[in-house]
Amino acid sequence: MDHTPSTIDEIPTPALVIERRAFDHNLRVMAEALPGPRLRPHVKAFKSTALAKEMVAVGHENFCAATVAEIEGMVAAGLDNDLLLANETTDYTRLGRLVDGGADITAAVDSDDVLEAVIRGGVRRILIDVEVGLPRCGCDPADAGRLAEAARAEGIEVRGVMGYEGHLMMVPKPDRRAAKVEEAMALLLQAHRDVGGDIVSGGGTGTYAVNTWVTEIQAGSYCLMDTQYSTLEVPFQQALSVLASIVSVSAKGWSVANAGLKAMGMDHGDPTWPEGELRFCSDEHSTLTVEPGGPGSTFGDLVRLHPAHVDPTVAKHRTMWVVDGEDVVDEWPVDLRHW
Amino acid sequence: MDHTPSTIDEIPTPALVIERRAFDHNLRVMAEALPGPRLRPHVKAFKSTALAKEMVAVGHENFCAATVAEIEGMVAAGLDNDLLLANETTDYTRLGRLVDGGADITAAVDSDDVLEAVIRGGVRRILIDVEVGLPRCGCDPADAGRLAEAARAEGIEVRGVMGYEGHLMMVPKPDRRAAKVEEAMALLLQAHRDVGGDIVSGGGTGTYAVNTWVTEIQAGSYCLMDTQYSTLEVPFQQALSVLASIVSVSAKGWSVANAGLKAMGMDHGDPTWPEGELRFCSDEHSTLTVEPGGPGSTFGDLVRLHPAHVDPTVAKHRTMWVVDGEDVVDEWPVDLRHW
Numbered sequence: 217m218d219h220t221p222s223t224i225d226e227i228p229t230p231a232l233v234i235e236r237r238a239f240d241h242n243l244r245v246m247a248e249a250l251p252g253p254r255l256r257p258h259v260k261a262f263k264s265t266a267l268a269k270e271m272v273a274v275g276h277e278n279f280c281a282a283t284v285a286e287i288e289g290m291v292a293a294g295l296d297n298d299l300l301l302a303n304e305t306t307d308y309t310r311l312g313r314l315v316d317g318g319a320d321i322t323a324a325v326d327s328d329d330v331l332e333a334v335i336r337g338g339v340r341r342i343l344i345d346v347e348v349g350l351p352r353c354g355c356d357p358a359d360a361g362r363l364a365e366a367a368r369a370e371g372i373e374v375r376g377v378m379g380y381e382g383h384l385m386m387v388p389k390p391d392r393r394a395a396k397v398e399e400a401m402a403l404l405l406q407a408h409r410d411v412g413g414d415i416v417s418g419g420g421t422g423t424y425a426v427n428t429w430v431t432e433i434q435a436g437s438y439c440l441m442d443t444q445y446s447t448l449e450v451p452f453q454q455a456l457s458v459l460a461s462i463v464s465v466s467a468k469g470w471s472v473a474n475a476g477l478k479a480m481g482m483d484h485g486d487p488t489w490p491e492g493e494l495r496f497c498s499d500e501h502s503t504l505t506v507e508p509g510g511p512g513s514t515f516g517d518l519v520r521l522h523p524a525h526v527d528p529t530v531a532k533h534r535t536m537w538v539v540d541g542e543d544v545v546d547e548w549p550v551d552l553r554h555w
Numbered sequence: 556m557d558h559t560p561s562t563i564d565e566i567p568t569p570a571l572v573i574e575r576r577a578f579d580h581n582l583r584v585m586a587e588a589l590p591g592p593r594l595r596p597h598v599k600a601f602k603s604t605a606l607a608k609e610m611v612a613v614g615h616e617n618f619c620a621a622t623v624a625e626i627e628g629m630v631a632a633g634l635d636n637d638l639l640l641a642n643e644t645t646d647y648t649r650l651g652r653l654v655d656g657g658a659d660i661t662a663a664v665d666s667d668d669v670l671e672a673v674i675r676g677g678v679r680r681i682l683i684d685v686e687v688g689l690p691r692c693g694c695d696p697a698d699a700g701r702l703a704e705a706a707r708a709e710g711i712e713v714r715g716v717m718g719y720e721g722h723l724m725m726v727p728k729p730d731r732r733a734a735k736v737e738e739a740m741a742l743l744l745q746a747h748r749d750v751g752g753d754i755v756s757g758g759g760t761g762t763y764a765v766n767t768w769v770t771e772i773q774a775g776s777y778c779l780m781d782t783q784y785s786t787l788e789v790p791f792q793q794a795l796s797v798l799a800s801i802v803s804v805s806a807k808g809w810s811v812a813n814a815g816l817k818a819m820g821m822d823h824g825d826p827t828w829p830e831g832e833l834r835f836c837s838d839e840h841s842t843l844t845v846e847p848g849g850p851g852s853t854f855g856d857l858v859r860l861h862p863a864h865v866d867p868t869v870a871k872h873r874t875m876w877v878v879d880g881e882d883v884v885d886e887w888p889v890d891l892r893h894w
Contacts, residue, residue, distance in 0.1 A: 229645075230894060260838055282839045303839065304802040305813065306568075306855050326803055329854035351834065351842050353803040353811050382837070463643040464665055464692040472692050474644065478870045479894075482822035483836065495690065497822065498721070499599055499866050500621045500642065503690050515668035516645050527838050531817045532871065534893055554873055555569060555818075 221537065221544045225518060229461040230475035232529070232536040233520065234440065236545055238455035239270075239538070242439050245451050247274040250424060250433055256280050256300065256417060259552055261436025261527050264536060265293035266548035271439070280417075280434050281552075284310050289552040291319045298322070300343065300417070302378060302434060304330050304353050308337025315339055324378055326355040331367055341373045343415060346407040348379035348400040357403045361410025376415030379404035380434070385422030390449055394426035401429035421445055421452070442526040444484045457520035458487065458529065459537075460502065462512050469505060471512045473519050476500045480521065481528030487521040494521065560876065560883045564857060568800040569814035571868070571875040572859065573779065575884055577794035578609075578877070581778050584790050586613040589763060589772055595619050595639065595756060598891055600775025600866050603875060604632035605887035610778070619756075619773050620891075623649050628891040630658045637661070639682065639756070641717060641773060643669050643692050647676025654678055663717055665694040670706055680712045682754060685746040687718035687739040696742045700749025715754030718743040719773070724761030729788055733765035740768035760784055760791070781865040783823045796859035797826065797868065798876075799841065801851050808844060810851045812858050815839045819860065820867030826860040833860065 221227045246255060252275045259268060260282040268279060268290065278298035281287050287301055288310065296319040301311065304326055315321050315338055324345035325331050334342060344364050347354030355363055364374045381400040387393035401418065408416050419433035422445065427433060437445055440456035460475035476497045480487050486494055492512065493505040502521060506512045512519050523529040530536070531553055538546035560566045585594060591614045598607055599621040607618060607629065617637035620626050626640055627649065635658040640650065643665055654660050654677055663684035664670050673681060683703050686693030694702055703713045720739040726732040740757065747755050758772035761784065766772060776784055779795035799814035815836045819826050825833055831851065832844040841860060845851045851858050862868040869875070870892055877885035 228894065304811075306800045306802060327854060329804075330802075347805065351805070351807070351809050352837060352840055356806065461645045463645060463669075465668075466686065466690070467695065468690070470690050472643075477820070477822040477864075478867050481816065482820070482867075483816040498691060501691055515666060525816075528817050528821075555567065 220547070223542050223544060224459070224539050227459055227537050227544065229459050229518070230479040231459045232533045232550075233457050233459045234536050234538045234548070235455050236538050236540040238453035239439060242441065242452045242455055243270060243274050246424070246435070246438050247276070251275055253278055254432055256432045256434050258282070258302070258420070258434045258436030259286050259290065261530070262440060263530055263550050263552035264548045265289055265295060265551055267439070267536070268293070268295055278432070283555050285555050286552040287311060287321060288314065296320050300324070302380070302417070304345065306333060308334050308339050312338025322375060324353070325363065325367065326353050328363070328366065331363065331372075335370055335372065341375055342367055343376055343378045343417060344374065344407065344411050346377050346379040346404050348381050348403045348418070350380060350383040352382070354379060357407040360407035364411040374411060374413050376413030376417065377404055377408045377411050378415070378417035378434075379407070380418055380420070381423060381427070382420065385420050386444070386448070388448070390426060393423060397423050397427050398429070401427060405429060421450065422448055425450070437526050440526045440530070442529070443488050443522050443524045454522055456526055456529070457522055460519050460521060462515055462517040462519065465506070465513060465515055470495065471504050471506045471517075473502045473504060473512070473521070474500060475521055476502055479532055480523040481525040481532070483528060484524035487523045489519060489521055491519065559886070562881050562883060563798070563878050566798055566876050566883065568798050568857070569818040570798045571872045572796050572798045573875050573877045573887070574794050575877050575879040577792035578778060581780065581791045581794055582609060582613050585763070585774070585777050586615070590614055592617055593771055595771045595773050597621070597641070597759070597773045597775030598625050598629065600869070601779055602869055602889050602891035603887045604628055604634060604890055606778070606875070607632070607634050617771070622894050624894050625891045626650060626660060627653065635659050639663070641719070641756070643684065645672060647673050647678050651677025661714060663692070664702065664706065665692050667702070667705065670702065670711075674709055674711065680714055681706055682715055682717045682756060683713065683746065683750050685716050685718040685743050687720050687742045687757070689719060689722040691721070693718060696746040699746035703750040713750060713752050715752030715756070716743055716747045716750050717754070717756035717773070718746070719757055719759070720762060720766070721759065724759050725783070725787070727787070729765060732762060736762050736766050737768070740766060744768060760789065761787055764789070776865050779865045779869070781868070782827050782861050782863045793861055795865055795868070796861055799858050799860060801854055801856040801858065804845070804852060804854055809834065810843050810845045810856075812841045812843060812851070812860070813839060814860055815841055818871055819862045820864040820871070822867060823863035826862045828858060828860055830858065
C-alpha cells in the first residue's frame, strides 16, 4: 500500500470493513441495555484495543479475554481496569508478570490443577469457572465451594463465579432461550451460594437480554455481528463485512472475488453476499453468481461479503478499516491476534 | 516464550508442528515422481520461504503463488528463479516494482482487463489462464489464442497456458479421476495449440500422478498433507499437526484442548484427533472424549490434532516447529501470510 486510503476504493483487498454508523448503533443499544460494569465486553470477538477503547468511551471499562496474548495486549494498551481471563491455560507466568507490573487481572479456575498453576504463576484473584451445560471448561457446580475454599486457604481472592451457557446462544425462540438459560443459571447460582463474592459472570450476545441472573454479561460479537447471530431476534446491525475485488468475470454467469476461506471464518458455513448468490469459497476466492451489468459483473468491482462467524474472521486480518459511506474514517489494528 | 524450545513439551501451544521424517518422505516421493521443473510447488499451501528452500534442495526451483504478498516474500528470500502468480489480481504495480528490481515473475492472465492491468503494472511475462471446468478464474479455451495475440501485440512474452482442475482433486477413484482430468486437460491443450509457448501448467496434489498432459504440476499440500487429501490414494504422509495442551478435564468423560477454530482451518470440517473422538471445536477449544488414565486425561497433556485442510490452517499461524521424535530440530516462520 502506497498511502493510507481515504475512500473505500483505495483500501487494498481483501480487507475487513466496519460501518461506523452500524457499529455506533450497536454500542449505543448495548450500553443502554447493560450500562457500565453490567457488561464485560469479550475481546475475543474483535481482538482490537482501538475498538475496545470505543467501548470504554460508552462506559464499559472491564473486559474479558480468551487468550493470554489478548490480556497482554490489553494491559499494554492501558485497558486493565479489571481484566478477566475467562478461560483456562497451562502457563500463568505471563499473567503473573503483568500482575507484578501492577495490572488488575483475574483468572478463571475450574480445577485444583489450574489453581496450583495460577498460584505458581503469580495471579492473586480468581473466579470459579462452573460448567453449566456446555461440554467444555468449568467445574462441577457441586465442587465450586470446595475449590473456592482451597483457593482462599492459599491467600487467593475469590471474587465470585462465571459460567458460559454457550450451548444456548442460538436457541431460536427468545422465550425458549430464556427458559433454558434459567436452568443453566440455576446451576451457576447454586455454585455462587457456595463460593460467595460479588461477581456472577456469564452470557453472550445471544443471551444478553434474557440472562437476568448474572451480575455481568460477557458479550463481544454484538458490536460487529455476523450472519449467524443475525438469525436471532437481537437489535444489532451487521457492521462488519469483508471487502473484496472482482478479479475475474466469466461469460457463463459468474464472477470471482479475491476473498476466500483464508479471509473469512468458515466454521459456520459460507459467507453471504447481500447482492446475490455466493456459490463457493476457495482459499483466496469466492465465486459469485452475477447478472450482466449487475453488481460484481465488472473487473475491479468492489463487493462486500458477510461472514457467518465474526470471531475467526477478524482473527485472520491485521487491520480493520472504519468507513462512513464512501469515506475511510479510521483504522483499527487487530493487535490481539495469536496466542 | 522465554527461550527457543528444544523439546516438544517446551513449544507454546497451540502451535503448528511438522514431523521431519514424514516431511522428508513427502519431498523425496514427489521429487522422484516429478523431478526439477516438472513440479512447480505452490507456496499457498505452506506460506513459508524456509520450507520452500527445502524444496529447492531436492531440485524444485520454480514456484507458483496465489497472492502478491507470497510473491513479494519469495523475491525477498531470493526464491525468484521463475515465479508464477497463478491467479488474477487488480493491482500489478507491486509485481512491476519487483520486475524492475530484476525479479523473474510471470502473471496469469484470463481477460483483456487483466492484460491491461498487467501491462500498466509493468509485468512482462504471462501465461494464459484457461478455465477447464472449475467455475473460478480462467478464460474460455476458445478465447485463449486471441488473448495471447493481443498480449504479444503489446510486446508481452506469452510463455504458455495454465488451467487448474481443482474440481477434480477429490474424485475418489484414481481411474475415474484420470479420465475426468483427461477431459479437462483436452480443453487446456486445445488452448495451448492456439497460444503456443513452452509451458502447460496445471494439477495439484490430488492429480499429480494422473495428470500426464501438463509440462509442470502446481502442487503444494503434498509436503504437509491434511485429512482431506489423506482420503485419496496418494503416497504422502501426514506431516503437519496442531499441537495443543489439555487445559480442562471433566469427570464426565471429556477434556478440553487449547486449539480451536482460530488455530485450524474448518472449511472442510472438524480436525481429527488420532487418539480418540473430537466432539466439537470452539474459538479457542476442542472438546475431546477421553478415557480415565488415557491420552488427554490429565491437565497439561499434549495432544496432536490433524486439520482437515492444510492451507487455511497454516495461514493462521506465525511459525511452524519442525520436530524429530521429541526434539525440536528447526523453526520455519510462516512469512508469506496476508495479502
